[in-house]
Amino acid sequence: MNIKDRRVFITGGGSGIGAEIGRTLGAAGARVAIFDRDEAAAQAVCSEIEAAGSPATVAVSGDATDKASTEAAVAKAKEAFGSIDILINNVGIVRDRYLIKMSDEDWDGVLDTNLKSYFLASRAVAPLMMEQKYGRIINISSRAWLGNVGQANYSAAKAGVVGLTRSMALELGKFNITVNCVAPGFIDTPLTRNLREDVWEKLVKSQPISTIGTPREVAYAVQFFAADQAFYLNGQVLYVCGGKSISSFGSA
Numbered sequence: 001m002n003i004k005d006r007r008v009f010i011t012g013g014g015s016g017i018g019a020e021i022g023r024t025l026g027a028a029g030a031r032v033a034i035f036d037r038d039e040a041a042a043q044a045v046c047s048e049i050e051a052a053g054s055p056a057t058v059a060v061s062g063d064a065t066d067k068a069s070t071e072a073a074v075a076k077a078k079e080a081f082g083s084i085d086i087l088i089n090n091v092g093i094v095r096d097r098y099l100i101k102m103s104d105e106d107w108d109g110v111l112d113t114n115l116k117s118y119f120l121a122s123r124a125v126a127p128l129m130m131e132q133k134y135g136r137i138i139n140i141s142s143r144a145w146l147g148n149v150g151q152a153n154y155s156a157a158k159a160g161v162v163g164l165t166r167s168m169a170l171e172l173g174k175f176n177i178t179v180n181c182v183a184p185g186f187i188d189t190p191l192t193r194n195l196r197e198d199v200w201e202k203l204v205k206s207q208p209i210s211t212i213g214t215p216r217e218v219a220y221a222v223q224f225f226a227a228d229q230a231f232y233l234n235g236q237v238l239y240v241c242g243g244k245s246i247s248s249f250g251s252a
């Protein structure tokens with residue numbers, strides 16, 4: 001699968017899934033820009049990617065929910081690489097609460113980070129891709145877009161990502177830009193590590209493949225969509241969740 005010399009921009013790439021996507025695409029010969037509010041984390045991931053043999057990296061710190069910050073980050077990556085070929089919208093947070101306890105801040109924070117930021121980065125990057133008539137946009141949604149207790153905000157944002165993906169796929173296809181979604185299930189990252197042990201066990205047991213996934217599994221799926229050979233895959237959602245998406249009743 002050809003990724004070599006492609007120029008990649010990853011939002012929220014300083015940790016977990018985004019960092020692993022950077023490592024995976026970097027190891028395949030891509031040049032990777034990591035955009036994260038945690039400057040030290042972005043820098044550390046870039047150093048790791050370069051040490052493993054990637055031709056070049058750029059670490060950019062900033063807030064992915066902010067238009068000016070996002071546009072400045074995209075401009076910095078463009079300055080370093082000349083353009084951007086692959087955008088990975090990955091940034092995400094959780095603020096889990098039952099609906100009646102969910103504050104406006106819980107709602108706005110999750111919608112801004114997990115959905116609006118995807119729009120902001122896509123709008124900033126798409127003109128570069130349109131000009132060069134090549135692009136791959138890969139949005140990290142979640143199996144939770146199908147619905148989850150305590151995640152009205154997160155599920156709504158992740159469902160929004162699916163709608164955003166499908167609309168962008170329709171608009172951008174004629175410029176040889178594909179837009180697809182990867183929807184992970186339960187993945188071992190800092191985002192999930194603070195879950196209570198009983199919740200963790202329940203989640204794992206509800207999956208046909210009863211083990212937690214790792215960022216590596218998600219990065220493989222992203223690499224699949226990112227490759228030149230994936231030009232005919234557009235507007236799709238690929239689950240990486242051990243089969244949990246098949247049924248909300250879980251496995252036998």
Ligand code: NAD
Pocket residue numbers: 011012013014015016017018035036037038041062063064065090091092093113114140141142143183184185186187188189190191192
């Ligand atoms: P993570 O917490 O390990 O990493 C998220 C990164 O985003 C961090 O480096 C953080 O600093 C950065 N970030 C957060 N808000 C930001 C902002 N406003 N501006 C810039 N950077 C910001 O999380 P993760 O588990 O790797 O999640 C990555 C994506 O995968 C998210 O979209 C998440 O919803 C999705 N996802 C995760 C799981 C899972 O089980 N871990 C499952 C499904 C989907």
